[in-house]
Amino acid sequence: MIIKVFAACVVLVSGLLGVTCLKCTTHWFDRDDPSGKGDYENLSDLLKEYPGLICPNPTGIEVQTVSGQPASQTGDIFQVNDATGGFACVNADQNGKQCADYRVRFTCPEMFCSVCRTSWLDRDDPSGRGDDETLSDIHVTYPGKVCSQPIAIEVTTISGTPALQTGNIFHVYDPLQGFACVNEQQTGSSCQDYMVRFTCPQIFCK
Structure with missing residues (x-):
């Protein structure tokens, strides 16, 4: 949900x-699938793809798989995982396996809401x-x-x-x-x- x-x-x-x-938290966003180089949920791309739905200066980020498993429990290695950059999981970093399919949501300043x-x-x-x-x-x-x-x-x-x-x-x-x-x-x-x-x-x- x-x-x-x-x-x-x-x-x-x-x-x-x-x-x-x-608090002031966005929807979950899933703009990419890991079937290519990996799963890229970069903030810059999300701001372009979903204009007005994410604040430009988030204060926090949450990441989980599309099935709801917290990213910290998947065992994947992340290239980016922070509020300013967003999230990126690169298949080449995963020791022979593919990144899971992730979604992200951001915490924004209260004024945004x-x-x-x-x-x-x-x-x-x-x-x-x-x-x-x-x-x-x-x-x-x-x-x-x-x-x-x-x-x-x-x-x-x-x-x-x-x-x-x-x-x-x-x-x-x-x-x-x-x-x-x-x-x-x-x-x-x-x-x-x-x-x-x-x-x-x-x-x-x-």
């Missing part, structure tokens, strides 16, 4: 319940299946109000309580998918009524 949140913790449901705490925000949006009520504030539905209900590829999402109840303080379990909490709370997944209660807002690349606000 691709995750990015604005300076908060999110509760994710994907088979098992987990809690992930992130707060410059271009949408208004708060509330398209659904929890009286039926639950509260669905999915990005696809929001695009239909509020055309032109949200960018096609948000870089962050914030969720509160309509009274302003942060979603993470409600005790609800969330089915979806993802800037590229939006938000969803399903009533039948709650223990002894139902979903509250939520609203969402997204952070978009700065070009969207211009």
Whole structure:
């Protein structure tokens, strides 16, 4: 699951319940495969290929295989693995084997996640299946109000309580998918009524 949140913790449901705490973190990016000289996820190339989705001055980098294994556990030797350069694994350095297929995400300064925000949006009520504030539905209900590829999402109840303080379990909490709370997944209660807002690349606000 691709995750990015604005300076908060999110509760994710994907088979098992987990809690992930992130600051201003980008999506996962996988622009190259190791079938050639190796796997190159260089920051300069990623900035060109995904304009506006990565800050030009990241403060941190995370690397894992596309299946989710941390890079440090693969046994591969890395040519580059830092926030300023990105990541590179060269097949010729691997003692006869090929690099794994990697993906990267970056931690950015907090300002990157707060410059271009949408208004708060509330398209659904929890009286039926639950509260669905999915990005696809929001695009239909509020055309032109949200960018096609948000870089962050914030969720509160309509009274302003942060979603993470409600005790609800969330089915979806993802800037590229939006938000969803399903009533039948709650223990002894139902979903509250939520609203969402997204952070978009700065070009969207211009």
